Amino acid sequence: MDMTDGGPDLVYLVTGGCGFLGEHMVKTLLEMEPRLRELRVFDLHLGPWLEALKPGPVQVTPIQGDVTRAEDVVAALAGADVVIHMAGLVDVWGLNDPEVIYRVNVQGTQNVIEACVQTGTQFLVYTSSMEALGPNTKGHPFYRGNEDTPYEAIHTQPYPRSKAQAERLVLEANGRKVRGGLPLVTCALRPTGIYGEGHQLMLDFYRKAQRAGGWLFRTVPASVEHGRVYAGNVAWMHVLAARELGSRATTMGGQVYFCYDDSPYKSYEDFNLEILGPCGIGLLGTQPLLPYFLLFLLATLNAFLQWLLRPLVVYTALINPYTLSLANTTFTVQTDKARRHFDYQPLYGWEESRDRTVSWVKTRKGCPGPLPRD
Numbered sequence: 001m002d003m004t005d006g007g008p009d010l011v012y013l014v015t016g017g018c019g020f021l022g023e024h025m026v027k028t029l030l031e032m033e034p035r036l037r038e039l040r041v042f043d044l045h046l047g048p049w050l051e052a053l054k055p056g057p058v059q060v061t062p063i064q065g066d067v068t069r070a071e072d073v074v075a076a077l078a079g080a081d082v083v084i085h086m087a088g089l090v091d092v093w094g095l096n097d098p099e100v101i102y103r104v105n106v107q108g109t110q111n112v113i114e115a116c117v118q119t120g121t122q123f124l125v126y127t128s129s130m131e132a133l134g135p136n137t138k139g140h141p142f143y144r145g146n147e148d149t150p151y152e153a154i155h156t157q158p159y160p161r162s163k164a165q166a167e168r169l170v171l172e173a174n175g176r177k178v179r180g181g182l183p184l185v186t187c188a189l190r191p192t193g194i195y196g197e198g199h200q201l202m203l204d205f206y207r208k209a210q211r212a213g214g215w216l217f218r219t220v221p222a223s224v225e226h227g228r229v230y231a232g233n234v235a236w237m238h239v240l241a242a243r244e245l246g247s248r249a250t251t252m253g254g255q256v257y258f259c260y261d262d263s264p265y266k267s268y269e270d271f272n273l274e275i276l277g278p279c280g281i282g283l284l285g286t287q288p289l290l291p292y293f294l295l296f297l298l299a300t301l302n303a304f305l306q307w308l309l310r311p312l313v314v315y316t317a318l319i320n321p322y323t324l325s326l327a328n329t330t331f332t333v334q335t336d337k338a339r340r341h342f343d344y345q346p347l348y349g350w351e352e353s354r355d356r357t358v359s360w361v362k363t364r365k366g367c368p369g370p371l372p373r374d
């Protein structure tokens with residue numbers, strides 16, 4: 001099917017459509033995809049903001065369901081032309097048992113693939129992650145690499161391992177015959193660290209700084225670059241990939257694409273300061289204020305406490321051996337593969353991406369605890 005012609009007659013399904021990225025996905029599809037007739041928003045937890053959407057002529061269909069239940073996925077996919085599969089457990093803090101992460105992220109993805117085959121849905125865009133590649137457990141830097149840069153992907157943690165496994169399933173499924181005999185066309189998009197309106201972690205850093213008198217304390221060297229990308233641009237890349245998969249199946253089918261925009265290459269903390277600085281937050285220290293061995297000791301203590309307390313309570317802390325290592329390992333991308341393969345250009349420039357995020361954070365000033373996203 002050529003997905004680029006014709007009026008509004010396509011049915012899209014977005015799994016994980018009520019998450020941080022999912023909300024941007026839903027709103028970007030409604031705004032930027034003229035061929036949309038129905039948008040199915042599939043999630044374990046439907047957000048109240050769905051009711052407030054002004055979808056115009058598009059039918060928005062909220063579907064409460066679980067990707068680990070094959071029957072839920074088949075029912076949601078029946079009659080859909082495109083599925084954008086974003087649902088997943090994003091957990092590098094040990095909140096979930098490893099087998100739960102595997103069940104959702106890997107088996108859930110397999111369920112989506114099988115449902116495409118069973119129902120005849122021909123186009124699948126999967127939201128993978130930079131973590132499907134790295135950083136690896138040896139802490140090897142990936143400095144402004146691209147999709148063809150050699151890198152030894154070694155995963156021991158449940159989340160990155162699950163993203164790598166799910167991505168492989170999606171890419172290997174490219175070309176399988178779906179109901180009706182047409183080939184399934186798949187691709188995987190790998191965002192680096194996503195920021196934007198609704199990014200709870202950015203809000204957590206904001207509140208942590210507010211409690212410390214408006215200051216964050218540097219713990220990561222400024223020289224360690226960490227890739228970041230604006231949620232609106234990630235969503236836009238998904239729109240374009242889904243739109244072009246039909247007419248560019250030979251080029252795009254079975255391919256991975258890093259998600260990128262003009263967000264600056266900075267350390268994780270220096271990048272956060274680009275957002276939190278205009279909100280009145282400062283970053284103390286030009287070098288880490290604590291030596292790495294002390295941070296590692298703290299991270300290890302957090303991991304030990306989590307293990308000790310697990311039968312009673314799930315104790316989590318921002319810093320554990322994995323997140324500390326991740327924050328201290330350069331991982332940035334420099335590529336134009338998405339432009340070359342499906343004419344992707346960022347929808348939002350860096351200043352606008354930053355300003356939209358800053359405005360959102362400022363609306364959260366003084367608000368208590370985690371908030372439902374609007």
Ligand SMILES: NC(=O)c1ccc[n+]([C@@H]2O[C@H](COP(=O)([O-])OP(=O)(O)OC[C@H]3O[C@@H](n4cnc5c(N)ncnc54)[C@H](O)[C@@H]3O)[C@@H](O)[C@H]2O)c1
Pocket residue numbers: 015016017018019020021022042043044045065066067068085086087088089090104108127128129130163190191192193194195
């Ligand atoms: N946040 C990032 O920096 C980042 C970076 C790269 C890739 N990603 C990927 O993007 C996707 C979305 O991430 P996010 O940051 O928006 O996370 P999120 O937790 O905000 O959203 C995930 C959504 O999936 C839903 N979900 C979880 N388990 C489900 C299940 N069993 N059935 C149905 N829905 C389920 C959740 O309810 C949630 O709404 C994930 O696949 C993640 O791996 C995120």
Ligand SMILES: C[C@@H](CO)CCC[C@@H](C)[C@H]1CC[C@H]2[C@@H]3[C@H](O)C=C4C[C@@H](O)CC[C@]4(C)[C@H]3CC[C@]12C
Pocket residue numbers: 090092128129130131192193194201219220226268269318319323324326327
């Ligand atoms: C040393 C700490 C004190 O400031 C800093 C800790 C920062 C960490 C909490 C984050 C550093 C790197 C982040 C991850 C990275 O952006 C990529 C990711 C892949 C994505 O698929 C999910 C989110 C994440 C794992 C992201 C999570 C937060 C960090 C570990």
